[in-house]
Amino acid sequence: MPDFNMRPDKNPMPAQDPNVRNKNFKEVTLGYTVEQAIDEAKRCLNCKTRPCQAHCPVQINIPEFIAEIVNGDFEAAYKVITESSSLPAVCGRVCPQESQCEMKCTRGVKGESVAIGRLERFVADYHNQHSTEKPVVPAPNGHKVAVIGSGPSGLACASDLAKKGYKVNIYEALHTEGGVLAYGIPEFRLPKAIVKKEVEGLKDMGVEIDTDVIIGKTITIDELFDEFGFESVFIGSGAGLPRFMNIPGESLNGVYSANEFLTRINLMKAYLDESTTPIMHPKKAVIVGGGNVAMDAARSAKRLGADVTIVYRRSMEELPARKEEVEHAMEEGIKFELLNNPVEIVGEDGWVKAVKCQAMELGEPDASGRRSPVEIEGKFNEFEADCFIVAIGTSPNPLIKNTTAGLEVTKRGGLVADENGATTREGVFAGGDAVTGAATVIKAMGAGKVAAKAIDEYIQNKEN
């Protein structure tokens, strides 16, 4: 390899200054320049074992797209990625690369892995900025499929089916397409213009999207088959109902679920002065939770002007959030008070005044392999706050299950689906958080793709 780059660490990602960005909602990271991208791409050994590809939930041919970057042929790189991924500009930004493609990168053995995520984003952004190519609309194959939900799994499923010539209708419950990409992930991490671009791309391929349609309420799954003439249905309806802690004080004013807080900000643009949707501008916010949603809520609260503290019952090492999000949050001045488990929200005149936490310490590893938190008897910490945001996960939404006969759910309420996404009801497939409970964008996208393949096989077999 003539021009190999032995630099041990990743090319740093250009980003807004932490003390500037923690006051605005613009994207935090700015993306590689052409030079940086090529320089980073040259760090790839193009090794035979391809651990990166094996650890990508949708098996993108990573060494090949990186090789195209080295060649300076970014459109070719884009084509390689889109053979496997429907949402490269999104996944390049929000995938937990450190536990996927970058986890076993050969370069990571001595030094840092290749910045695969940043390169993916570069390629997708380059394409979006430079390409005027409209997607080729495939010849219709005469079959109709309904997709429920326009989040990552639904978009991926719809995209793959449309490429095969299916007439696809997506039904979205909210007024804007994108699911969690629109209501959940903040603008500063995933600009909504990018989501829109991906959605427009699908529409260009002939996919129809009906917003304001709640399947299970406006239309049932039975009606999709019997009256609307769909031959198969994919359910990608997402995670569902926010969990609360069931501790005293959760009904005080100033208490939000992370879903509500983020939906107000992301979907309803409540952070903008001209928005008609209100949001509290907290002085001191405490967020409970250690996942990406907790980081998003914390960083959003910071941008509204709050002094922000994250409490979590385990320690730093067990934080399930993407590493980059935790680092960004810290840079932006968010405090982490770990090994603290909220037991009461203290109120005054019906408003949040403080959050009382049980102090914890780490005990023996539990079933998940993580050291389990154990209460330190009698030790409590109190954090002053006027806002408390609960980001401890979700439980499945019962709307579809309750109105669809023959659709089984697990004990936890998730839809039962096999490895191809087939549910217990013929012709109905499912994927993403509706099946797994809260997970990642890329996993949902992967499930949508797997289901698209299975739906195609199901319909073709039925015909023969």
Added chain:
Amino acid sequence: MFKIVKKQTLNPTVVLIEVEAPLIARKAEPGQFVIVRAKEDSERIPFTIEGYDREKGTVSIVYQIVGAGTEILNSLNEGDEIHDFAGPLGNATKTEGLKNVAVVGGGVGCAIAYPVAKKLHEEGCRVTSIVGFRTKDLVILEDEFRACSDNYILMSDDGSVGQKGVVTAPLEELIKNGEQFDEVIAIGPLIMMKFVVLTTKKYNVKTVVSMNPIMIDGTGMCGGCRLTVGGKTKFACVDGPEFDGFEVDFDEAMHRGTMYKPFEAHARDEACNLLHKGEQ
């Protein structure tokens, strides 16, 4: 987009609009609600359904002009299109097996109580409608209520129409005089529903109330509409909006309703400025 086919002023601040929404009209039942976003940048507001015409494919809602959101909605007229209109959400009123019911409505809540009374009447139930307003000019849907009630009792705070007093007075009197209601269904301001429940509890008459808390998505996703019912957290959008009145923590619900009060006043001024700019 959802076209307004009819707009009718019911009283100086209460307006009925009939909206083309064929998919929702097929399914809508009394007690359910829709989420409305008047324009592209408007907030999402839940409105309980006032009526529906399955053949025409229309759904009616009644709103009171109280804040920025309803100001903007009210700037739309017949023939204009509402940007978003989604539903029907929530659970329908349970009317099965009811033989004798008191429907208690207060103010604009009467618009929601009316389809319930109508449905009960159509199913052969004896309906006593007790409706209350502040004053004569605010009375809405009187003819409609009379048409589906075996007994219609109109109350006003100032005595300018009907009897002077609050809705709980005739309700208690009827119960005391031996009226055997299977159920009381109360729909109106929180404070009214709270006092209806305090009244019926004494006589142990089952009471259902319709809650209308702050809400965003209306499908269970945000949890903003949570209430404490029987000591447990419930979401009005998916678990309700109707609940057993004896179990609802009204004081908490009333307090939660004030969360955005300072903001609402500000937003209303802004909306007024925006809407009336052309008139100055």
